[in-house]
Amino acid sequence: MSDLENIRLKRLAKLQRSSSGENVSNRSRETSEEHESKKPNLKQDEDKTTVSSPPTEKKKETVVPSRPSNQQLKAFSREEWVHVVTCQTLNITLDSEDKGKFYLESFKKDLESEGRPCALNEDNVDSALLTRLSTTGDNTFKYLLNSWSSVYNVLKKLPKDEHLPFKTNYLTSLKYLLVSYAGITILLPDTFNCSSIDFADLLTKSPGIPPEFIVDFVARYENEGLDEFFVPVLESLSVKISLMNVETFQMNVIQVLFQLISLKPIAVLVPQLPSWCPSTSPGELEYKTFLGRISSLSVFTQEVANRYFSNSRERSMRDIASSISSLGLIVSSYQEQLYQIISVLIRTSSEIREKVLDFLAMVVNVNHKRQSLHVDQFNITSDACMLNLAYVMNRLSEPFLDIKYSKIDRVQPEYLRRHPRIDFKEETKLNADQKSSEEFFSHGFEGPNNFISDIFFINLSYHHFGINAAVKALEQTIVSIRDSEKLRERLEAEQTINSNTFLARRLSAQIDRLHQRIDLDRSFVHCYEIMLAQPSETSRSYSFLNFVMAWLLRVANNNASDYPKAPIVLPFSDSAPELFKNLPEYFIEAITDYVLSLFKTSSSTLNTHPLETLCEFCVTLLTKSSYIKNPYLRAKLVEILFYGVQTHPGQPDVMTDVLSTSKVATKWLIPALMGFYIEIESTGQSTQFYDKFNIRFYICEVFRTIWKLPAYFGKLEQEQKTNLPFFVKFVALMLNDATYLLDEALLKLKDIHNLQERVNEAINTGESNQNVQESQQNLVATERQASVYCQLGNETIMMLRLFTSSIPKAFCALEIVERLAAMLNYNLQALCGPRCRNLKVRDPTKYNFDPKSLLSTILDVYLNLCNEGNFVEAVAHDGRSYNKEIFERAIGIVKKHNLKSSLDIETILNFVNEVEKFRLKEENEEEDMGEAPDHFLDPLMFTIMKDPVILPRSGVSIDKSTIKAHLLSDNTDPFNRTPLTLDDVTPNDALREEIEAYMKALKEKRAKRNE
Structure with missing residues (x-):
């Protein structure tokens, strides 16, 4: 006899001892109290299940009258009732005339030969059932399930009379017997000459298995090899889910998994699975781990993209929105079911909760490369899996995110120094180097970390390495589309030039491939919308990050106040608390990147949330450079304010109101912006010279918005009076920017003028295609640069107009007034002098260049300062660019285009006369002075x-x-x-x-x- 056969016989004997050894008669004699204590609680599971119960075989139902007659009560016979109910529920009979049931002929003969009554009872029902099972073959499990359903239905309808305990005990024991043989059928199918049974398939395929049966089954085998039944089922279901995408998703599979895990005896098996947390790479987590598999449902497949979003440019927006909505509903339902599964596991026991948290933390810890510049997709966990788990983390965070921040004290600051689950050792810190950080965290705390702290920090990591990394992938896809479109345009131009050649055919093939790639990338953009732009989920994420902002401000203030329950009090200490300095940069970046993504995608989420904490967060951390060392990270705070005050057609800005009412903002925003404008002059990066202009553009836009708000009237004058050196430094840098940007803008416009003429000449004279293409490429590059310089220059000169209108004297300090005058004179000459002809380009608005508007703005600055003696002298001293004729030409232009009032024109003419008087006086004095030593x-x-x-x-x-003046821009x-x-x-x-x-x-x- 083989080893396999020996094992089979031993297992069969064990199961039969459990099922047959304790017969129905013995079990039915137990007291009703014992049965009540052992009876499974089905009500809770009935409420939870969504899996349909299988229809039972059509048979006569036992009619149990709700109010039996007196004759029935007197005539009640236990033996007769047991026989009748057994025959009806098991669909068997000992009467050959009863054609509606299976006739147990051999069993009846055995009873007759032994001289026993021909009736079914507690002592022989087991043998009768075995006789019936010897004939069922491959239908054995189906027969047992249908019989169980019949017993269950009778049990539910029993009348409440004096016989109820007896009837309940018998039917419960009968269910127990049926479930026992169902287990034998699954584990040892050859016992009843039936084929192997795929239990997982039985659970998921229609009509399924009633949840009450599973409850009885688990109760029956809880202490007798439950793992042999359900470990394969759990593994099989997780694999089934991992093989689905959003198009092939079967909701009933994950619902069955939830139904099973809702039963504690099965839930405790999950961390014991071979696939629970095997050693594997990040790229294989969603294929080789249990939770990874069930978290991997994706929309990011070529099949989904092609089926729902192909040729998106040729389809209506309503059609695309409909596809996004329908797929979004599937994803949302799936994610909610995933959350329910993980939530049940966490609530099963403290040991399982710890293991689940370990797994969730492990996934994010091994995926830090998702935020790298160049990502190998095979070595990281997919966007789909990370976003699905991020949904779970957001749902787990909801209980402590009330609007009053009542549980913010439960997030332990010492968590990061007390065996944290998240790995941040190698991450850049806010204002600490690696050595000092290691020293700080080497002094740890004892004791356990609470559940809220675990969820808080793990979720924060999922936002950075999960959600924001996916947003970055989306942005890269959009950039790829733009680059591909430009390349396609260039190839199409080459194809036109080289028509009817072999090269043209090659170009046509390249263009076709590019078209396919562009179409697929556009489809994937819509797939990202499904996963990243669901309003309910963006709202959850923002609520969580709003809570994080409040917690970070508490840490930054060394927990010295009861913020956010009490108002925040600035300024903070000049030196940041040690804990804050040693926090990972991504604690801040997770917030800034996500909020910016909401702004850039025009999400309505921020319109439905209070923004006071966001405002205070940005302003507070801008005021202190010692708190965040990385200037580019602080620049994101300014960028948030910039987007917050932008208006769009049909959509108002979202932050102007809060900036108007926030006491923190109205007092500290202007000095914070001015200070950062100065600090960003040097970032320590090789690109710092150009980076500062982009950042200062955001600062200028915020200034322009708050300038109109009554709460900020007089704030700039106050800064000038209380801290003059600081203010002068700020103005000097603004002048440097205006000088450089306008100069570069005008030079690039001149280059565009020349290149446009060069391209036309090359085409008209029939020069080679290569020469034409080179000139066109140079023109495109120059146009891009000119557009940037013009936009930044316009912004800076408008800032000067605003500031000089408010505090003209501040701009006439000796350190800056001559530089300001020289800049204005130079640009006025460029716009109105002989060189202005070189600035004529086709479609100047394409480059953000409006010469009339720029001229009007520059003249406004002159008008604001014309009554200041120092400014008159400074203009007169500028021997390089000042020219009376230029002013006269400028006045002629503004008159022609009605850009200024007659009063303004008269004021400018008077100013020029004053300058001329001063120049004449200076010339006379220089003649008298002669050559000075x-x-x-x-x-x-x-x-x-x-x-x-x-x-x-x-x-x-x-x-x-x-x-x-020199030290204002150079400290050497x-x-x-x-x-x-x-x-x-x-x-x-x-x-x-x-x-x-x-x-x-x-x-x-x-x-x-x-x-």
């Missing part, structure tokens, strides 16, 4: 110094106003590039006295001559 002249400006100071390391004497000695501050210089009193004596002598000489 060289050591009297400023080495940079070549003008006579008024307040000479000595630079400490180079020893050079220079005018104090000159070195102050201009002669040897060593570090320098204004405090380092020393007055050169001797030279100053010498210059003053020289100037006094000149005045006396002039006075004598005038006598």
Whole structure:
């Protein structure tokens, strides 16, 4: 006899001992109290299940009268009732005339030969059932299930009389017997000469198995090899789910899995599965782990993309929206069922909860590469799996996200120093290097971490490495579409030039492939919309991140206040708390990236949530550079404010109201923006020179918006009065930007003018295709640069107009006024001088260039400053660009196009007259002065110094106003590039006295001559 046969016989004997050894008679003699205690609680499971019960075989139902007659009560016989109900529920009979049931002929003969009554009872029902099962073959399980259903239905309809305990006990025991043989049929099908049974298939295929049967089955085998039945089922169901996509998804499969796991004896088996958490790579988690498999349902398949979204450009928006909506409903239903499964596991026991949390943390810990610049998709877990688990994390977070932040104290700050589940050791910290961070976290805390803290930090990681990484993948897909479209346009142009050639056929094939790729990428963009733009889920994510913002502000304030229950109080300490400095950057980035994605996709989520915490979060962390070292991370806070104040057609901005009413914003936003405008001058990156312009563009846009709000009136003047050096530094950098950006913009426009003429000439003269293409490519690149420079330059010059209208005196400080005048004069000459013809380009609005509007804005700055004596002198001193004729030409243009009022024009003419008077006076004084000694002249400006100071390391004497102006944009000695501050210089009193004596002598000489 083979080993396999021995094993089979042993298992059969064990099961038969359990089912037959304890017969129905013995079980029915148990007390009703014992049966009541052992009776499964079916009501709860009835409420939960969504799986349809199988229809029972059509047979006569036992009619149990609700109010039996007196004759029936007197005539009730237990033996007769047992016989009748057994025959009816098992569909068997001992009467050959009863054609509606299966006749147990051999069993009847055995009873007769033994001289026993021909009736079914507690003692022989087991044998009768075995006799029936010897004939059922492959229908054995179906027969047992239908018989169980009949017993269950009779049991539910029993009348409440004095015989109820007896009837209940008998029927319960009969169910037990049927379930026992059902188990033998599944585990040892050859016992009844039937084929192998796929239990998982029976559970999921129509009509399915009643949940009450599963409850009885689990209760029967809980202590007798339950794992042998359900470990294969759990593995099989998880594999079935992993092989589905959103198009082939069968909801009943995951519902059956939930029904099973809702039973605690089965739930405890889950962490014991071979597939629970085997050693595997991130890319294989969703194929080799149980929770990974059931979390992997995806819309990101080529089949789904092609079927629902192919040729999207040729389809109506309503059609596309309908597909997104229908698939979104499937995904939402699936994700909710997934959450229910994981939630049940977590609530099963503390041990299982720990194992589930370990798994959820492990998935996100091994997927940090999802945020890398270049991602190998085979070495990371898919977007679908990460987003599905992120949904689960959001649902698990909901209980502590009430609007009053009542549970914010439960998120333990010491969690990160007490065996945290999330791995952040290698992540960049907010303001700490690796060595100091390791030192800080080496001093840990003892004790357990609570459940809320675990969910909080794991969910935060899922937002960064799951949701935001998927958003980044979506953005990369959109960029890929744009690049492919540009390449297709270029190839189509080449095809037109090279028609009727072999090259044209090759180009046609390339164009076709590009078209297919573009169409597929567009389809995947819609797939991402399904997973990322469901309103209910974006709302959950924002609610969670809003809670995170409040918690971070508490940590930043060293938990010194009861925020957010009490108002936040600024300023914070100059030095950030150690814990805050050692937090991973992605704690902030998870928030900024997600909020920006909501803005960029025009999501309505932010319109339905309070934004006070977001406003306070951005403003507070902008005020202190010592809290967040990375300037690009702080720049995202400004970007949030920028998008928050933008208006779109039919959609108002979302943050203007909160910026108007927030006490934190109205007091601290302007100095915070000014401070960051200065700090961003140097970022430490090779691209810092160009990066600062983009960031300052956002700052300028925010300034332009809040400038109109009454709550901010007078705030800029207040900054100028309370911190003049800070304000002057800010203005100086703004002038530097305006000078550079407008200069570059006008140069690029000149280049565009020349390139447009060059392309036309090349085409008209029949030059080679290569020359034409090179010129066109240069033109496209230059157009892109010009557009950026014009936009940034326009923004900066409009900022100058706003600020000079409010506090003109501040812009006439000696350190900056001459630079401002030179910049204005230079650009006025470019717009109205002889060079203006070179700025004529086709479709100037394409490059954000409106020369009339720019001219009007520059003249507004002159108008704002024309009454300041220092400004008049500075304009007059600009010998490079100032020209009276340029102003006259500018006035002619504004008159022609009605850009200024007659009063403004008259004011400009009076200003020019004042400048001319001052120039004449200066020229006369210079003639009287003659050649001043060289050591009297400023080495940079070549003008006579008024307040000479000595630079400490180079020893050079220079005018104090000159070195102050230099230090506004460069903190080094201009002669040897060593570090320098204004405090380092020393007055050169001797030279100053010498210059003053020289100037006094000149005045006396002039006075004598005038006598």
